[in-house]
Amino acid sequence: MRRLTRTILAALMAAPLMSGIASAYELVMPTLDYRTGPYAPNGIPFANGYGDYLNMLNERDGGINGARISLVPCETGYNTKKGVECYEKLKGEGQSGALVFQPLSTGITYQLIPKASVDEIPIFSMGYGRTSAANGKVFPWVFNFPATYWSQATVFVQYIGEKEGGMENLKGKKIALVYHNSAYGKEPIRTLEKAAEKYGFEFMAMPVDHPGQEQKATWLQIRREKPDWVMMWGWGVMNQVAIKEAASIRYPMDRFIGVWWSGSENDVLPAGAAADGYLSGAFHQPGDNFGAHDDIKKHVYDKGMGLGDRDRIGEVLYNRGLVAAMWTSEAIRKAMEIHGTNEVRGVHVRDGFEALEIDEARLKELGLEGFTIPVKISCENHEGPGQVALQQWDAKAKKWNLVSGFYEPLRDITAPLIAEDSAQFAAENNVTERSCN
Amino acid sequence: MIYRETGQFKAHYQDDQALFPIAQDRYVVFAILLITFGVVPALLNEYWLNAILLPFLIYSLAALGLNILTGYCGQLSLGTGAFMAVGAFSVYKLMVAFPGIGFSPMVVLSGVITAAVGTLFGLPSLRIKGFYLAVATLAAQFFLIWLFNKVGWFFNYSATGMINAPPMTIFGSIVTGPEADPIAKYYLVAAFVAVFALAAKNVARGRIGRNWMAIRDMDIAAELIGVRPLIAKLSAFAVSSFYVGMAGALYFAVWLGSAEPTEAFDINQSFLVLFMIIIGGLGSVLGSFLGAAFLVIMPIMLKNLMVDGFGTTSAMAEHIQIIVVGVLIIGFLIVEPHGLARLWRIAKEKMRLWPFPY
Numbered sequence: 196m197r198r199l200t201r202t203i204l205a206a207l208m209a210a211p212l213m214s215g216i217a218s219a220y221e222l223v224m225p226t227l228d229y230r231t232g233p234y235a236p237n238g239i240p241f242a243n244g245y246g247d248y249l250n251m252l253n254e255r256d257g258g259i260n261g262a263r264i265s266l267v268p269c270e271t272g273y274n275t276k277k278g279v280e281c282y283e284k285l286k287g288e289g290q291s292g293a294l295v296f297q298p299l300s301t302g303i304t305y306q307l308i309p310k311a312s313v314d315e316i317p318i319f320s321m322g323y324g325r326t327s328a329a330n331g332k333v334f335p336w337v338f339n340f341p342a343t344y345w346s347q348a349t350v351f352v353q354y355i356g357e358k359e360g361g362m363e364n365l366k367g368k369k370i371a372l373v374y375h376n377s378a379y380g381k382e383p384i385r386t387l388e389k390a391a392e393k394y395g396f397e398f399m400a401m402p403v404d405h406p407g408q409e410q411k412a413t414w415l416q417i418r419r420e421k422p423d424w425v426m427m428w429g430w431g432v433m434n435q436v437a438i439k440e441a442a443s444i445r446y447p448m449d450r451f452i453g454v455w456w457s458g459s460e461n462d463v464l465p466a467g468a469a470a471d472g473y474l475s476g477a478f479h480q481p482g483d484n485f486g487a488h489d490d491i492k493k494h495v496y497d498k499g500m501g502l503g504d505r506d507r508i509g510e511v512l513y514n515r516g517l518v519a520a521m522w523t524s525e526a527i528r529k530a531m532e533i534h535g536t537n538e539v540r541g542v543h544v545r546d547g548f549e550a551l552e553i554d555e556a557r558l559k560e561l562g563l564e565g566f567t568i569p570v571k572i573s574c575e576n577h578e579g580p581g582q583v584a585l586q587q588w589d590a591k592a593k594k595w596n597l598v599s600g601f602y603e604p605l606r607d608i609t610a611p612l613i614a615e616d617s618a619q620f621a622a623e624n625n626v627t628e629r630s631c632n
Numbered sequence: 633m634i635y636r637e638t639g640q641f642k643a644h645y646q647d648d649q650a651l652f653p654i655a656q657d658r659y660v661v662f663a664i665l666l667i668t669f670g671v672v673p674a675l676l677n678e679y680w681l682n683a684i685l686l687p688f689l690i691y692s693l694a695a696l697g698l699n700i701l702t703g704y705c706g707q708l709s710l711g712t713g714a715f716m717a718v719g720a721f722s723v724y725k726l727m728v729a730f731p732g733i734g735f736s737p738m739v740v741l742s743g744v745i746t747a748a749v750g751t752l753f754g755l756p757s758l759r760i761k762g763f764y765l766a767v768a769t770l771a772a773q774f775f776l777i778w779l780f781n782k783v784g785w786f787f788n789y790s791a792t793g794m795i796n797a798p799p800m801t802i803f804g805s806i807v808t809g810p811e812a813d814p815i816a817k818y819y820l821v822a823a824f825v826a827v828f829a830l831a832a833k834n835v836a837r838g839r840i841g842r843n844w845m846a847i848r849d850m851d852i853a854a855e856l857i858g859v860r861p862l863i864a865k866l867s868a869f870a871v872s873s874f875y876v877g878m879a880g881a882l883y884f885a886v887w888l889g890s891a892e893p894t895e896a897f898d899i900n901q902s903f904l905v906l907f908m909i910i911i912g913g914l915g916s917v918l919g920s921f922l923g924a925a926f927l928v929i930m931p932i933m934l935k936n937l938m939v940d941g942f943g944t945t946s947a948m949a950e951h952i953q954i955i956v957v958g959v960l961i962i963g964f965l966i967v968e969p970h971g972l973a974r975l976w977r978i979a980k981e982k983m984r985l986w987p988f989p990y
Contacts, residue, residue, distance in 0.1 A: 230947030231954075270935075270946040275895055276687070279888065280932060283683035305794050305890050309810035325792075376781065378792035378892045385791050402781075405894060616791050623728075623798055624809065 220538050221265040222258065222527060224249060225285040225293045227278055227303065233406035234273035234431035236461040237512055241299060242268070243503035244516025247491050250502075252524060254494040259527050262537040265289060271303065273431070278303035279310075286314055294544045295319050295523055301379035304337075309624060312336040316541035317548055319526075321519045322347075322455060322478060326382055326609075327616035329578035331549070332628045334617065338548045340522075340579030341478045341570055344454065345612060346604030348383035348426070350476065350583040351452050352390045353602050355424050366395035371422035373413060373429065373437055376402035380428040383454075387426075389608050407433025414440040427453045434462035442469030449474065452585070458595065459511040463588045471590035474598070476583050479518050479567040481595040483509025486562025487517065511586075511595055518567055525561075526551050549574055568601055574631035581606075635984040651833055654984075668822050673815045681814040686887045688928045689821045690879050695908040695920035696825075696832055697875025702906070703915035704836055705868035706848030707757050711750075711769035713901030714776035715873050717893055718746040719880030721786050724795045727808075727885065728788060735800040735807055735885075739824065743878035749776075750873020757865045761851075773899055780893035794892045797885040808885045817886050824882065828875060833917045835871065844868050845915070876905075911961060913973025922972040931957055 228242035229235060249264045258264050267288055269281035278298060286293045295317050298304045304324035311318045318337045320328070326345045328337035342350075355370065356362040372387060374380030384400055391398035399422060401413050407429060414437075417425060425446065429437055434457045441451055449472040453462070458475020488508055496505050507513060530539045530547025539547070551572045558564055570579045582601035589596060621628060635656055642648045652658045673681070694716060701707050722742035726733070733741075753772040757765050780786050780793075787795050799809030805816035835841050843864040846854035855861055884891045891897070904927060912923020931953050938949040968975045982989035 228946070231950045268946045269939075270950040272950065275888070280683045283679045284936075287679075301792075302892060302895055305792075305796075305892075306888065309796070309889060313810040327791075376894050378794045381792045405898065612791075619790070620796075623796055625799065 219263065221263050221289055221291065222539070223265050223267060223285075223289040223291045223293055224523070225267045225269060225281070225288065225296060227271045227281050227296065227298050227300070228268055229271050229273045229299075231270060232272040232274070232431075233408070236435070237431055237456070237459065238273065238299065240459065240461070240503065240507060240510050240512035241516040241519075243501075243507070244513035244518075245297070245520045246502045246516075247495050247508075247513075248487065248517045248520035249524065250500055251487075251491045251495050254498065254500070255490055259524055260531050260537055262531075264524075267293075271298075271300065273300050273302075275300070275302045275306055279306050282307055282310065286316060291538070291540055292316070294527060294539065294541055295548075297321065297519055297523065299323070301325075301382070302377060305378055308334065308337055314541070315545070317526075317545040319519070319523055319548065321515075321522065323379065325620075327613045327620065329576065329581075329613055330617040331573070331575045331577040332617075332631055333621045333626055334577065335549075335629060336545060338572065338577045340572055340577060341568060342581045342583050342604065343578050343609070344382040344428070345386040345609045346578065346581040347454060347476050347583045348386040349390060349605035349608055350585075350602040351426055352387070352394065353605065354452070354585055354599065356394070359423075362394055368396040368424070369399065369420065369422040370396050370424045370426065371399040371401060371417060371420070373401050373403060373410075373417075373425060373427045375407060375429050375433055376404045379430065383426075383428060385612060386608060389612065390605070393608065403429070403433055403437070406431060408436055410436050410440050414444050414446075417441075417446065418444045423450065425451045427451070427457050429453065429457045429462075434459075435465045438463055438466045438470050438473060442466045448472035449587070452476070455515075455583075458586060458588075459515075460593070460595070461510075461512070463590070464593070468590045470588055473588045474585050475588075475595075477511075477586040477595075477597060478583060478601075479514055480565065480597065481509065481511050481514060481586065485564070485566055487521070487566075488562075490562060491517075514566075518563075521561060521563065522551070522553070522570065525553055525557075548572060549577075581609075635980065635986070637984065649837070651830070651837070665826060668826065669819070673818055678814045681818045682887075684929055684932055685818060686821055687883075688924055689818075689825045690883045690887055691905065691908060691924040691928050692921045693825050693828065693882070694876050694879035694905050695912065695924050696829060696917065697872045697877075697879060698905050699909045699912075699914065699916070699920045700832060700836075700844070700875065701868050701872035703909055703913075703919070704841060704848065705844035705865065705872075706851075707754070707865060707868060708762065708766040709769040709872070710766050710899070710902045710906065711753060711772035711776070712876055712905040713897040713899060714773040715746050715750055715876040716880030716883060716901060717776055717780055717897035718749050718873075719743060719877030720884035720891060720897070721780055721795065721893075722746065722877065723881035723885050724797065725786070727798055727800060731798070731800070735802050736820070736824075738800075739878050739881045739885075742881040743874040746877020746880065747870040747874040750876070751866050751870045754866055754869025754873075757869065758862060770899075773902055777893050777897060780897075792892070794890055795884070796890040797888075800885070808889070810889065812886070821882055821886055824878065828878070829917055829921075832875070836917070840864075840867060848915075907961075909971075911964060911971055913971030916971070916973035916977075918976060919971050919973030922976075926960075926972065927957075930960075 229238035253264050271278040293316050297319050301323050304320045320339045324339050326343040328334040328339050329343055356365050387398050403410050453475035455476035463470040495501050526547040529550050530543040533546050534543045554569045568580050572579055581604045584597050584601045585599040586595045587598040698712050701709050719742045722745040723738050726738045756768040787793050797808040799806050806812045807816050807820050843859045846859050847864045908923030908927050911926055913919025934953045935949050938944045
């Protein structure tokens, strides 16, 4: 017992010393990841992709422009309260302070949006979080490119219209939404209601409570109501259960579309062959046949520093984490360029995000040619391109394939909703719109 | 030793029935109040105040509320999360609709609203007891959360059902919203907890508290000696919900800043508060604080020790923490099934009898 106490004391005393030794300026990048709890199957590959890419930059290039990245993980378990605790703990970490937060949870994003604006730390909620944060005039500190949930919902409506032989054929069709009963899952409802009004289809919203292991009643209802199409906004174990339930009522999988958080290997594999043909949104390619993946294997996994299993590199959510890390590191690079220093802070990184422009040529330089869509962010538009493609699961080959081109969202539906919602936020929180000229 | 009671003569009944009859206890309470209000805010940084002490104090208040109902009056409730939600949504509606009435009155008012709702859901306690009552309060939990999800009026028709606390000031310092001063927030919450903890102790030793305890110990006997179960049970539900509602209001407005009904106030919240009072000690004000500290502060400290001290990965630290907290709960309950407060009570008895404790 005494020995244990002594070890604890020694460790406690050594901790501040160890942090005192590092003198070079490090770029502190906190990651709020979740490797525990019901959302871990999705949280782990994302965190691995995010961390591996940044570690690869450290090993290959010595960081970003020579400044090393210090990755500081904090476990949230997808729990909002723990996420807030992590944020408070990490926001002042190191010499640079936290440069950017990537919460990977819509609930935590909602918590952090007001706090981060005051602490001057940008939030990069990549394709999730509060949709109206696309309005950079009201949310200068939040970035949700490459597309929002509302854009995605309108893309799904267009895809359905196309398959039905034209948008006019949507009239009288029934479209159901199975959603995680939280801020995240409720995001697309208003957009879909507006779309239902415009195109004359019938819209049914079906909530599934956290964590989503019990969905028998929902799918029984779907069996009874026989919607022509089902969309899903799910996460964690909810995805696997939904796809298995859909298979068990023999719902046609090619009429079942998940949001891009409901379309990874972990979600479809448990349903086996029955999941064949299931669709989901996507903004990047699956697979590990890109230059960046080779570099990760060479510089990170060959040295035994990989965060996950080598054969899981290139899974959908791994690539999602990788693309998040790529955009974040490019934003930091841009910030260094704008401010002419390597010693950037959160406030500078925000400028980097706002001036971010990654075209095909830059993607090629990064070893990610054709991996994702080009992105250009501006002061008023934090959503970027807003384009979404669809991918389909091939159960035989155990592979996701992009099966459509990138659709433009229906901005006539989303733009007024974004304006309305951001105006409401501005009014409730006494935010004055900034000018972008 | 410390509890030397020599020379403490009680010449009046009032002295004997005082809130803290032993002088040393009084000194300790004064010292704690002095540390809470004088020393802590000066010493601790923002992380400690915002991320550790605020939730600890707010959960203490909630645990205190549940302890009144379950610990003092013996009525098992699984609806704490929902009653906290009632407090949170009341304070939100008040903040949005009547920003002029000041934040502290709003918190008290949302406690009053919760008390009304709690009394309503306490009505079944007049007919059913024990586990069956737990199931009835469980219905409150699910019904109220469903209601806050379903009816747009409660969240002002926001697109996602989230509620956000607008900024509010007390004596010129901002206490809610993102720009709030952590010290002001701490003072506000600490003041609420201090006042209502002393009030709870006071109520518990008086006629009302004795009625509750009589009902808890044997309701038929209590009825025979003239305690009216209707009044006693419903007043316990009302007072308990009042506390829980205030805790919910502070939880949402001061600590979290925004909340959604399903995650912030789900059944796990009810269990968490129930575990706090079981581990801390049923029927004890001190126990509410000890239980909240055990389940709020200790896991965070354990995590920080492992991640910052030993360099374990954050996921591993989380797993170890789940194991350690579980083992400690079992361990403490084996050593003392009546909770941490009982451990303190035994220690105190021994100190009073020192050097010949038995």
